[in-house]
Amino acid sequence: MNMPDRSAVFLVGDALRAGRPRRWIDSVAHDRPYRGLRAPSSDELVHDHPAGRQRAAIVLAAVRFVAHMHPAEYFSHTTAAVLWDLPLPMLPDARPHVSVPGRAPRLRGIHGHQIDPALSRVVTHSRLGLRLADPATTWAMLGRMLPHPYDLVAVGDAIVRVPRIPGRVSRTEREALGTVHELEAALRAGRRGGAAVLRSALPRIRPGVASRMETWVRLILVDAGLPEPRTDHDVFDRDGSFVGCVDLAYVDLRIAVEYEGDQHRTDARQWQRDIEKHERLAELGWRVIRVSRDHVFRDSASIVRRVSRAIDDRR
Incomplete structure:
Protein backbone atom coordinates (compact mmCIF):
# COMPACT_ATOMS: atom_id res chain seq x y z
CA MET A 1 0.00 0.00 0.00
CA ASN A 2 1.09 3.62 -0.50
CA MET A 3 2.92 5.24 2.39
CA PRO A 4 1.28 8.28 4.04
CA ASP A 5 3.54 11.33 4.11
CA ARG A 6 5.47 11.00 7.37
CA SER A 7 7.05 14.45 6.98
CA ALA A 8 3.64 16.10 7.36
CA VAL A 9 3.33 14.80 10.95
CA PHE A 10 4.74 17.17 13.57
CA LEU A 11 5.10 17.67 17.31
CA VAL A 12 3.32 20.68 18.74
CA GLY A 13 6.47 21.77 20.60
CA ASP A 14 8.52 21.71 17.40
CA ALA A 15 5.92 23.79 15.57
CA LEU A 16 5.80 26.40 18.35
CA ARG A 17 9.58 26.66 18.43
CA ALA A 18 9.53 27.14 14.66
CA GLY A 19 7.19 30.12 15.09
CA ARG A 20 3.96 28.53 13.88
CA PRO A 21 0.85 30.24 15.32
CA ARG A 22 -1.29 28.22 17.69
CA ARG A 23 -4.40 28.71 15.56
CA TRP A 24 -2.61 27.00 12.64
CA ILE A 25 -1.44 24.13 14.85
CA ASP A 26 -4.94 23.54 16.23
CA SER A 27 -6.83 24.13 12.99
CA VAL A 28 -9.43 21.66 11.70
CA ALA A 29 -7.01 20.71 8.94
CA HIS A 30 -5.00 18.76 11.53
CA ASP A 31 -5.93 15.58 13.36
CA ARG A 32 -4.71 14.97 16.93
CA PRO A 33 -3.80 11.27 16.85
CA TYR A 34 -1.61 11.44 19.99
CA ARG A 35 -0.99 13.94 22.75
CA GLY A 36 1.31 16.71 21.57
CA LEU A 37 1.20 15.63 17.92
CA ARG A 38 -0.62 16.91 14.85
CA ALA A 39 -1.10 15.38 11.41
CA PRO A 40 -3.07 16.11 8.23
CA SER A 41 -6.67 14.96 8.24
CA SER A 42 -6.78 11.21 7.58
CA ASP A 43 -10.07 11.01 5.66
CA GLU A 44 -8.53 11.06 2.20
CA LEU A 45 -5.79 8.63 3.24
CA VAL A 46 -7.98 5.77 4.45
CA HIS A 47 -11.29 6.22 2.61
CA ASP A 48 -11.78 3.52 -0.03
CA HIS A 49 -8.11 2.58 0.13
CA PRO A 50 -7.35 -0.45 -2.08
CA ALA A 51 -5.71 -2.24 0.85
CA GLY A 52 -8.90 -1.88 2.89
CA ARG A 53 -9.97 1.01 5.08
CA GLN A 54 -9.20 -0.66 8.40
CA ARG A 55 -5.79 -1.95 7.31
CA ALA A 56 -4.93 1.49 5.91
CA ALA A 57 -5.96 3.08 9.22
CA ILE A 58 -3.59 0.77 11.13
CA VAL A 59 -0.67 1.65 8.85
CA LEU A 60 -1.54 5.35 9.13
CA ALA A 61 -1.63 5.18 12.95
CA ALA A 62 1.80 3.53 12.98
CA VAL A 63 3.29 6.07 10.57
CA ARG A 64 1.96 8.93 12.66
CA PHE A 65 3.33 7.51 15.90
CA VAL A 66 6.89 7.49 14.52
CA ALA A 67 7.22 11.17 15.44
CA HIS A 68 6.71 10.15 19.09
CA MET A 69 8.94 7.08 19.09
CA HIS A 70 12.17 6.76 21.04
CA PRO A 71 15.10 5.03 19.28
CA ALA A 72 14.56 1.78 21.22
CA GLU A 73 10.85 1.50 20.46
CA TYR A 74 9.43 -0.57 17.62
CA PHE A 75 6.09 -1.88 16.33
CA SER A 76 5.12 -5.39 17.39
CA HIS A 77 2.36 -7.99 17.81
CA THR A 78 -0.67 -7.53 15.54
CA THR A 79 0.54 -4.12 14.33
CA ALA A 80 3.71 -5.72 12.98
CA ALA A 81 1.56 -8.49 11.45
CA VAL A 82 -0.46 -5.90 9.54
CA LEU A 83 2.68 -4.05 8.44
CA TRP A 84 4.10 -7.35 7.11
CA ASP A 85 0.71 -8.00 5.43
CA LEU A 86 0.23 -11.27 7.31
CA PRO A 87 -3.24 -12.86 7.49
CA LEU A 88 -5.20 -12.26 10.69
CA PRO A 89 -8.67 -13.65 11.50
CA MET A 90 -9.86 -10.11 12.15
CA LEU A 91 -8.02 -6.82 12.06
CA PRO A 92 -7.29 -5.23 15.46
CA ASP A 93 -8.16 -1.69 16.44
CA ALA A 94 -5.87 0.92 14.94
CA ARG A 95 -3.95 1.64 18.15
CA PRO A 96 -0.35 0.56 17.48
CA HIS A 97 1.37 -2.11 19.54
CA VAL A 98 4.68 -0.55 20.55
CA SER A 99 7.41 -2.52 22.32
CA VAL A 100 10.64 -1.54 24.01
CA PRO A 101 13.33 -3.38 26.00
CA GLY A 102 12.87 -1.09 28.99
CA ARG A 103 9.76 0.23 30.69
CA ALA A 104 6.64 -0.19 28.56
CA PRO A 105 5.55 3.07 26.90
CA ARG A 106 2.44 4.57 28.47
CA LEU A 107 0.83 6.91 26.01
CA ARG A 108 -2.84 7.28 25.31
CA GLY A 109 -3.73 5.73 21.96
CA ILE A 110 -1.19 2.87 21.90
CA HIS A 111 -0.68 -0.60 23.38
CA GLY A 112 2.69 -0.53 25.16
CA HIS A 113 4.81 -3.63 25.88
CA GLN A 114 8.05 -4.31 27.72
CA ILE A 115 9.89 -7.08 25.85
CA ASP A 116 13.06 -8.92 26.79
CA PRO A 117 15.59 -8.05 24.03
CA ALA A 118 16.42 -11.77 23.71
CA LEU A 119 12.84 -12.40 22.54
CA SER A 120 12.73 -9.89 19.72
CA ARG A 121 14.71 -9.28 16.56
CA VAL A 122 14.04 -5.74 15.34
CA VAL A 123 14.46 -4.70 11.70
CA THR A 124 13.52 -1.79 9.45
CA HIS A 125 10.80 -2.53 6.92
CA SER A 126 12.40 -2.14 3.49
CA ARG A 127 9.35 -0.49 1.93
CA LEU A 128 7.65 1.29 4.83
CA GLY A 129 10.82 2.44 6.57
CA LEU A 130 9.40 1.58 10.02
CA ARG A 131 11.18 -0.19 12.88
CA LEU A 132 9.30 -3.35 13.76
CA ALA A 133 9.67 -6.92 14.94
CA ASP A 134 10.88 -9.18 12.15
CA PRO A 135 8.34 -11.66 10.68
CA ALA A 136 9.52 -14.63 12.77
CA THR A 137 9.36 -12.62 16.00
CA THR A 138 5.95 -11.29 14.99
CA TRP A 139 4.69 -14.87 14.55
CA ALA A 140 6.00 -15.82 17.99
CA MET A 141 4.35 -12.76 19.57
CA LEU A 142 0.95 -13.92 18.32
CA GLY A 143 0.94 -17.12 20.41
CA ARG A 144 -1.48 -15.66 22.95
CA MET A 145 -3.34 -13.32 20.61
CA LEU A 146 -4.96 -15.52 17.96
CA PRO A 147 -8.11 -17.35 19.06
CA HIS A 148 -7.63 -20.47 16.90
CA PRO A 149 -4.42 -22.51 16.47
CA TYR A 150 -5.03 -22.84 12.72
CA ASP A 151 -4.40 -19.11 12.40
CA LEU A 152 -0.91 -19.41 13.88
CA VAL A 153 -0.20 -21.96 11.16
CA ALA A 154 -1.68 -19.60 8.55
CA VAL A 155 0.60 -16.76 9.66
CA GLY A 156 3.58 -19.12 9.52
CA ASP A 157 2.53 -20.33 6.07
CA ALA A 158 2.43 -16.72 4.85
CA ILE A 159 5.90 -16.02 6.23
CA VAL A 160 7.62 -18.98 4.57
CA ARG A 161 5.76 -18.68 1.26
CA VAL A 162 7.78 -17.71 -1.79
CA PRO A 163 5.32 -16.05 -4.21
CA ARG A 164 5.94 -17.42 -7.67
CA ILE A 165 4.57 -17.32 -11.18
CA PRO A 166 2.37 -20.44 -11.58
CA GLY A 167 3.66 -22.86 -14.16
CA ARG A 168 7.16 -21.42 -13.95
CA VAL A 169 8.78 -22.91 -10.86
CA SER A 170 12.04 -21.02 -11.35
CA ARG A 171 10.34 -17.59 -11.49
CA THR A 172 9.57 -16.03 -8.12
CA GLU A 173 8.05 -12.63 -7.35
CA ARG A 174 10.05 -12.01 -4.14
CA GLU A 175 11.89 -13.80 -1.38
CA ALA A 176 10.01 -15.37 1.53
CA LEU A 177 9.61 -13.18 4.60
CA GLY A 178 11.28 -15.85 6.69
CA THR A 179 12.12 -19.52 7.07
CA VAL A 180 10.91 -22.33 9.29
CA HIS A 181 14.34 -22.26 10.93
CA GLU A 182 13.84 -18.59 11.82
CA LEU A 183 10.38 -19.32 13.24
CA GLU A 184 11.86 -22.10 15.38
CA ALA A 185 14.65 -19.80 16.57
CA ALA A 186 12.12 -17.14 17.57
CA LEU A 187 10.13 -19.74 19.49
CA ARG A 188 13.21 -21.03 21.32
CA ALA A 189 14.68 -17.59 22.11
CA GLY A 190 13.38 -17.69 25.70
CA ARG A 191 10.25 -17.89 27.79
CA ARG A 192 7.42 -16.81 25.58
CA GLY A 193 3.67 -16.55 26.08
CA GLY A 194 1.69 -19.13 24.16
CA ALA A 195 4.75 -21.34 23.69
CA ALA A 196 2.74 -24.57 23.75
CA VAL A 197 0.45 -23.44 20.94
CA LEU A 198 3.42 -22.17 18.95
CA ARG A 199 5.22 -25.51 19.36
CA SER A 200 2.14 -27.33 18.05
CA ALA A 201 1.82 -24.97 15.08
CA LEU A 202 5.46 -25.02 13.97
CA PRO A 203 5.61 -28.53 12.37
CA ARG A 204 2.35 -27.86 10.52
CA ILE A 205 3.67 -24.88 8.57
CA ARG A 206 4.10 -25.44 4.82
CA PRO A 207 5.43 -23.36 1.93
CA GLY A 208 3.29 -22.63 -1.11
CA VAL A 209 0.09 -21.72 0.73
CA ALA A 210 -1.45 -18.60 -0.79
CA SER A 211 -4.16 -17.76 1.75
Missing part, protein backbone atom coordinates in the same frame (compact mmCIF):
# COMPACT_ATOMS: atom_id res chain seq x y z
CA ARG A 212 -5.43 -18.23 5.29
CA MET A 213 -8.39 -20.23 3.98
CA GLU A 214 -6.14 -22.70 2.17
CA THR A 215 -4.37 -23.32 5.47
CA TRP A 216 -7.68 -23.95 7.20
CA VAL A 217 -8.89 -26.38 4.51
CA ARG A 218 -5.61 -28.33 4.63
CA LEU A 219 -5.71 -28.64 8.42
CA ILE A 220 -9.40 -29.57 8.46
CA LEU A 221 -8.60 -32.49 6.15
CA VAL A 222 -5.52 -33.63 8.06
CA ASP A 223 -7.21 -33.38 11.46
CA ALA A 224 -10.05 -35.52 10.12
CA GLY A 225 -7.52 -38.28 9.44
CA LEU A 226 -7.20 -37.81 5.68
CA PRO A 227 -3.81 -37.76 3.93
CA GLU A 228 -2.15 -34.38 3.71
CA PRO A 229 -2.58 -32.85 0.24
CA ARG A 230 0.24 -31.17 -1.65
CA THR A 231 0.08 -27.39 -1.70
CA ASP A 232 0.42 -25.09 -4.72
CA HIS A 233 0.57 -27.85 -7.34
CA ASP A 234 1.05 -27.06 -11.04
CA VAL A 235 -0.79 -29.28 -13.52
CA PHE A 236 0.45 -29.77 -17.08
CA ASP A 237 -1.23 -31.60 -19.95
CA ARG A 238 0.25 -34.50 -21.90
CA ASP A 239 2.10 -32.11 -24.21
CA GLY A 240 3.70 -30.28 -21.29
CA SER A 241 1.49 -27.20 -21.58
CA PHE A 242 0.53 -25.51 -18.32
CA VAL A 243 -3.10 -26.09 -17.34
CA GLY A 244 -3.29 -24.38 -13.98
CA CYS A 245 -2.16 -24.30 -10.38
CA VAL A 246 -4.41 -25.96 -7.80
CA ASP A 247 -4.51 -24.97 -4.14
CA LEU A 248 -4.38 -28.49 -2.70
CA ALA A 249 -3.81 -31.72 -4.60
CA TYR A 250 -3.78 -35.45 -4.14
CA VAL A 251 -1.55 -35.81 -7.17
CA ASP A 252 -1.55 -39.60 -7.61
CA LEU A 253 -5.36 -39.68 -7.39
CA ARG A 254 -5.84 -36.57 -9.53
CA ILE A 255 -8.01 -34.87 -6.93
CA ALA A 256 -7.85 -31.09 -6.59
CA VAL A 257 -9.31 -29.10 -3.69
CA GLU A 258 -9.85 -25.45 -4.62
CA TYR A 259 -10.82 -22.66 -2.22
CA GLU A 260 -13.12 -20.16 -3.91
CA GLY A 261 -12.77 -16.73 -2.33
CA ASP A 262 -15.04 -13.78 -3.08
CA GLN A 263 -12.69 -12.54 -5.81
CA HIS A 264 -13.40 -15.71 -7.77
CA ARG A 265 -17.08 -14.74 -7.83
CA THR A 266 -16.84 -10.96 -8.24
CA ASP A 267 -13.98 -10.71 -10.73
CA ALA A 268 -15.34 -11.61 -14.17
CA ARG A 269 -11.93 -12.41 -15.64
CA GLN A 270 -11.00 -14.58 -12.66
CA TRP A 271 -14.33 -16.38 -12.97
CA GLN A 272 -13.68 -17.07 -16.66
CA ARG A 273 -10.17 -18.34 -15.93
CA ASP A 274 -11.55 -20.65 -13.24
CA ILE A 275 -14.12 -22.13 -15.64
CA GLU A 276 -11.49 -22.79 -18.30
CA LYS A 277 -9.02 -24.25 -15.80
CA HIS A 278 -11.56 -26.59 -14.23
CA GLU A 279 -12.78 -27.77 -17.64
CA ARG A 280 -9.23 -28.58 -18.70
CA LEU A 281 -8.56 -30.36 -15.41
CA ALA A 282 -11.68 -32.47 -15.95
CA GLU A 283 -10.51 -33.36 -19.45
CA LEU A 284 -7.27 -34.66 -17.93
CA GLY A 285 -9.16 -36.81 -15.44
CA TRP A 286 -8.91 -34.53 -12.43
CA ARG A 287 -11.77 -34.35 -9.96
CA VAL A 288 -12.14 -30.80 -8.60
CA ILE A 289 -13.71 -30.18 -5.19
CA ARG A 290 -14.59 -26.53 -4.69
CA VAL A 291 -14.79 -25.09 -1.18
CA SER A 292 -16.20 -21.78 0.06
CA ARG A 293 -15.85 -19.76 3.25
CA ASP A 294 -19.21 -21.08 4.48
CA HIS A 295 -17.94 -24.63 4.09
CA VAL A 296 -14.88 -23.85 6.17
CA PHE A 297 -16.59 -22.11 9.08
CA ARG A 298 -20.13 -23.52 9.05
CA ASP A 299 -19.91 -26.99 7.59
CA SER A 300 -16.34 -28.26 7.63
CA ALA A 301 -17.65 -31.83 7.91
CA SER A 302 -18.98 -31.51 4.36
CA ILE A 303 -15.45 -30.79 3.10
CA VAL A 304 -14.19 -33.94 4.79
CA ARG A 305 -17.06 -36.02 3.40
CA ARG A 306 -16.57 -34.85 -0.17
CA VAL A 307 -12.81 -35.32 -0.16
CA SER A 308 -13.04 -38.66 1.62
CA ARG A 309 -15.60 -39.89 -0.92
CA ALA A 310 -13.39 -38.76 -3.80
CA ILE A 311 -10.37 -40.55 -2.34
CA ASP A 312 -12.37 -43.76 -1.85
CA ASP A 313 -13.68 -43.57 -5.43
CA ARG A 314 -10.17 -43.16 -6.86
CA ARG A 315 -8.48 -45.93 -4.91
